[in-house]
Amino acid sequence: MRSERWLLAPYALGGLVLLAIPAAATFAVAFLELDLLAPAEWAGIDNFRALLEDPIFREALVNSLTFAALAVPLRLLGALGLALLLHERFRGAGAARTAAYLPSVVPDIAYALLWLFLVNPLFGPINAALGLAGLPQPGWLTTGAGAMATIVLMSGFTIGEGFVVALAARQELPKELYELARVEGAGVLHTLRRVTLPLMAPTLTLLAVRDLAFSLQVSFIPAYLLTDGGPDRATLFLPLYAFDVGFEQFRYGYAAAMTLTLFAITAVLVGVQLWVVRRWRFDAGA
Amino acid sequence: MSLAFEGVTKAWDGTNALSSLSLEVGSGELVTVLGPSGSGKSTALRVAAGLETPDAGVVRIGGRDVTATPPSERGVAMVFQSFALFPHLSARDNIAFGLRARGMSRDDAGRRARELAGPLGLDGLLGRRPAQLSGGERQRVALARALAGRPEVLLLDEPLSNLDARAAPADARLRAEARAEIRRVHAATGITALYVTHDQDEALALGERVAVLNRGQLQQIGTPDEVYDRPANRFVASFVGEPPMNLVEAGRLDLPGTTHDGVLVGFRPEDVVVEPSAPLRARLVLAERTGHDELWHLDAHGVAIVARPRPAREGGPGAPREGDEIAFRVDPAGIRLFDAATGRAR
Numbered sequence: 038m039r040s041e042r043w044l045l046a047p048y049a050l051g052g053l054v055l056l057a058i059p060a061a062a063t064f065a066v067a068f069l070e071l072d073l074l075a076p077a078e079w080a081g082i083d084n085f086r087a088l089l090e091d092p093i094f095r096e097a098l099v100n101s102l103t104f105a106a107l108a109v110p111l112r113l114l115g116a117l118g119l120a121l122l123l124h125e126r127f128r129g130a131g132a133a134r135t136a137a138y139l140p141s142v143v144p145d146i147a148y149a150l151l152w153l154f155l156v157n158p159l160f161g162p163i164n165a166a167l168g169l170a171g172l173p174q175p176g177w178l179t180t181g182a183g184a185m186a187t188i189v190l191m192s193g194f195t196i197g198e199g200f201v202v203a204l205a206a207r208q209e210l211p212k213e214l215y216e217l218a219r220v221e222g223a224g225v226l227h228t229l230r231r232v233t234l235p236l237m238a239p240t241l242t243l244l245a246v247r248d249l250a251f252s253l254q255v256s257f258i259p260a261y262l263l264t265d266g267g268p269d270r271a272t273l274f275l276p277l278y279a280f281d282v283g284f285e286q287f288r289y290g291y292a293a294a295m296t297l298t299l300f301a302i303t304a305v306l307v308g309v310q311l312w313v314v315r316r317w318r319f320d321a322g323a
Numbered sequence: 324m325s326l327a328f329e330g331v332t333k334a335w336d337g338t339n340a341l342s343s344l345s346l347e348v349g350s351g352e353l354v355t356v357l358g359p360s361g362s363g364k365s366t367a368l369r370v371a372a373g374l375e376t377p378d379a380g381v382v383r384i385g386g387r388d389v390t391a392t393p394p395s396e397r398g399v400a401m402v403f404q405s406f407a408l409f410p411h412l413s414a415r416d417n418i419a420f421g422l423r424a425r426g427m428s429r430d431d432a433g434r435r436a437r438e439l440a441g442p443l444g445l446d447g448l449l450g451r452r453p454a455q456l457s458g459g460e461r462q463r464v465a466l467a468r469a470l471a472g473r474p475e476v477l478l479l480d481e482p483l484s485n486l487d488a489r490a491a492p493a494d495a496r497l498r499a500e501a502r503a504e505i506r507r508v509h510a511a512t513g514i515t516a517l518y519v520t521h522d523q524d525e526a527l528a529l530g531e532r533v534a535v536l537n538r539g540q541l542q543q544i545g546t547p548d549e550v551y552d553r554p555a556n557r558f559v560a561s562f563v564g565e566p567p568m569n570l571v572e573a574g575r576l577d578l579p580g581t582t583h584d585g586v587l588v589g590f591r592p593e594d595v596v597v598e599p600s601a602p603l604r605a606r607l608v609l610a611e612r613t614g615h616d617e618l619w620h621l622d623a624h625g626v627a628i629v630a631r632p633r634p635a636r637e638g639g640p641g642a643p644r645e646g647d648e649i650a651f652r653v654d655p656a657g658i659r660l661f662d663a664a665t666g667r668a669r
Contacts, residue, residue, distance in 0.1 A: 213407035216374050221421030221472070222395030231420070235411045 067293035077290075084294035094295065096270055097278040098302075103185065104274060105252040105306075108192045112248050116199030117241065121233070124207040134204070141197025149262035152191050153178075181271025184264045188272055191259050192252070199244045206240035207233070242314045246307050253303050275299045324385035324398065324475035324515050325350045326371060331380035333366055333539075340366040342539040343380065348476075350385075353509050353516040354544075355530030357523055359562070363539035364519045368478050371517060372401050384476055395425075397476070400469035404481040406461050408453040408468075414440075414460075415449035418468045425472070432471075439467040442511070443504070458486045459497050466508065477516040479505070483525060502529055523563055527551065535559050554659065557666035560589050566618065566629050569595075572663060586669065587661040592618065594657025595630035601652035607643050621649070 070080040088094050119137045123130055140148070155163050156177035164174040177183040210233070218228045234241070257276035260266055266273035266281070276299065283292030327347040333340045340363040348354045358364040369375040371382060373394035382390050389397050400421075408417050416423075418439060419432035427435075440446050443463045453461055462482060469477055482505070486497050506529060509516055520526050526533050527547040535542040535550060535558075543555035554560035560568040568589045576583040597619075605623035612618075621628040630651065643649050660669040 211405065211407065213403045213405050214409060216372075217401065217403065217407040218420075218424070219374065220372055220394040220399065220401050221424055221468075223420070223424035227424050231412075231424075232409060236409075238411075 063293045063296055066290055067297045069290045069293075071288075071290040071293075073287040080290060084291050085298065087291065088294060088298060093270065093273070093278060094275075097273045097275045100185070100271070100273055101253055101256065101275040101299075104189060104192075104256050105249055107185075107189045108252045108256070109245060109248045111189065111193045112196050112199060112252075113241065113245055115193055116196045116203045116244065117237075119196070119200050120203035120207050121229075124204055134200075137200050138197035140194040143195075145258045146262060148191070148195070149259055152187065152259075152263060156187050178264055179268060181269055184268060184272045188256065188259050188263065191263075192256070199248065202240060202244060203237070206237050210236055238314070242311070245314070246310060249306055249310060250303050253299060253306075325352075325383070326476050326515055326517060327381075327383040328367065328371070329381040329383065331367070331370055331377045331382065333363075333370060333375060333377050339363075339539045341370070341377070344536075344539070344541055346534055346541060346544060348515055348517055350515055351513045352531050353506075353518060353529060354532050354534055355518045355520060355526040356534045356536055357520060357526035357530075357563070358536035360521060361538075362536040364521075364536050365480055366539075367536070368401075368480050368517060368519045371476070372399055372478050373397055398474050399476045399478055400472060400474035401478045402462075402465050402469045402480065402482045404484055406453075406465040406482075406485065408461055408464060410453055413450050413452055414445060414456065414464045417453070417464055418449075418471050420468060421472045435471055436467070439470060443467050443508075459501060462486060462501055463504065466505070470508065470512065470514075475515060477509075477514045479516065479518040481520055482518075484520070484522070498525070505529065523565065527563075535562065537562070553668065554589070555668055557587065557661050560659065560661065564591060566592060568659070569628050570661070571626055571628070576660070583660060583669070585663040587663050587666075589659040589661055590653045590657045592629045592631035594654040595619075595621075595628065595632070595651055596654055597630065597632045597649055597651045599650055601650040603651050603653075604648055605651060607645055607647050607649055610643075610645055621651070 067084055068080060068082070070078040070083070123134050123137065143151070155161050158164055158174065158176050158179065161177075164177075167174050175183050177187050214232055214236075215228065218232055223231065254276055256274045257280065260272045260274050260277050261280070264272045266277050275295065279292045279295040279299070282288050282295065325347060328344045331341055331344045342363075344363070344367060346354075346367075356364045356367060366375060370377050373389070373392060377390065380390075381388055384397055384399070409420065412420065415433060415436045418436040419427075419429075422432040422435060423429065436449060440449055443466065445460065445463055445467060448456060448460060448464075453464070456464065462485070465482070483498050483501050486501060502525060505518075508514075518526075518529060527550070530547060532544055533547050533550045534544040535555075537558050543550055543559045545553075545555075550559060550563055554563060554568065557570065560570060568591050571588045573586055573588050574584070576586055576588065603623060605621035605628060607619055608622050609620040610617065611620070617632060619630040619632055621630055661667065662669055
């Protein structure tokens with residue numbers, strides 16, 4: 038038993054070198070005035086004070102929260118909906134499940150290029166389809182709202198992991214509970230509300246928490262590749278702004294303070310989320 | 324309300340789980356369905372509930388053809404082997420589940436749950452979740468839930484086989500109590516009940532009539548005494564009874580007045596009479612004593628026979644030892660004849 042713990046060593050080493058030390062360094066750097074030009078100087082909470090007065094930071098924070106507020110429910114509903122549709126065995130279920138998972142294994146850059154093509158205002162298939170249907174053809178990436186919508190939509194398809202977890206959770210639920218519900222006259226909605234959702238709640242909570250953290254952090258990649266924060270900073274999310282400040286402007290201390298703040302905001306939001314879910318579960322159970 | 328199967332057939336992957344089953348449970352009657360695993364007994368119950376659609380045949384409840392009626396509109400309730408209690412709901416909400424699903428108000432459903440809790444010994448437990456209840460309590464919650472909607476027909480799928488398997492000695496007493504509970508509920512409500520089990524003690528003790536099923540076919544239906552005393556065929560003879568009937572092949576049997584060719588002679592272990600003046604001889608291979616019960620495994624010239632002798636006093640002069648030769652006869656009143664070819668009782 039004891040000797041087997043050594044099997045953890047590679048992971049522990051990776052965690053230390055790639056996560057723990059950089060995190061500790063970030064924490065320390067956040068309290069320094071550190072850039073490439075001058076030697077490091079103790080700055081105390083100056084960096085954090087500056088954040089409060091930085092209008093771009095405020096804009097990026099609002100963008101990030103907006104994205105999370107739109108993307109998390111969408112992604113969760115997508116994963117849950119697909120799991121509920123595809124948990125039973127039927128002809129083609131395997132192919133459908135594979136299709137649901139597939140967008141999640143496309144490399145980020147290829148996925149971003151795909152969406153650049155899809156939403157191209159002139160010859161992209163989305164606007165072509167909208168045109169054929171006689172619907173308005175939005176400019177997508179050329180407007181702020183359109184760019185935000187595009188990135189939210191993009192994130193709505195890369196839900197493979199959530200889907201697989203929700204699928205497994207649904208398949209774990211005993212068949213007899215559903216047979217009993219049928220005999221006792223519970224309809225589809227009553228069964229969903231009183232049986233399926235409460236019993237899947239622990240899994241859905243986990244997915245929601247994970248997705249919130251994910252949405253606040255990883256929204257960086259599509260925004261960086263697709264819009265570079267534009268147009269007019271409409272998709273400048275916090276991690277992207279921190280990246281710009283740190284690695285384009287080389288203001289390491291300020292970027293570190295921003296990262297720490299994002300971390301704190303994420304922690305608070307996850308806490309609120311857990312509290313709400315616990316309340317809801319208590320209500321559903323009573 | 325009576326429950327009737329008329330020529331019900333159900334196949335899974337080409338093999339018949341039920342082959343043209345015809346069976347009627349009279350209004351207010353409790354019929355137990357006894358059979359080994361894979362005999363189709365659970366399928367029969369699920370067809371009655373409407374959880375499975377038969378390939379052929381008709382299911383009637385109170386004379387009405389319900390073959391195509393959805394489960395919730397048949398006036399049936401079901402108790403599952405696993406109890407199928409909702410782990411996130413209290414006992415009260417589990418009992419009230421069907422009532423709430425059918426639109427009863429929370430207050431009325433709660434009142435009905437309390438009403439059922441008393442007689443079933445669930446007072447004070449209604450606020451608990453299934454995980455906080457014992458096996459017996461869970462079983463009673465499942466029973467209360469089934470009764471909550473005042474169904475016409477109660478379907479029970481091995482409801483006692485899941486009682487605390489951990490506590491073996493307490494298990495037997497718990498089952499006996501649960502059996503008494505079900506009998507009491509049946510008497511009190513006058514509900515029509517179909518009760519599926521693989522446990523013959525349960526089937527014989529509970530059923531007003533017992534239906535024996537094997538390989539999807541009804542072997543016999545009758546009162547527990549009929550099934551035990553007059554097995555309709557070789558299968559019933561060898562399945563019912565612990566241990567079952569001795570079946571001895573006799574090419575030709577001469578009895579006063581008649582001669583039988585190609586018969587199996589059946590007799591229960593308790594119909595073997597051991598006495599010194601008896602004409603038959605056998606060697607005692609093994610004497611098994613389990614408390615009050617004693618079984619002798621005999622070898623009568625190559626024919627294995629199980630006997631349940633009247634208990635001889637320990638160390639008495641007549642008590643044979645393993646390896647001894649004994650003299651026995653079979654009580655003629657206990658002899659049943661079966662056709663060796665068809666297996667049917669003669």
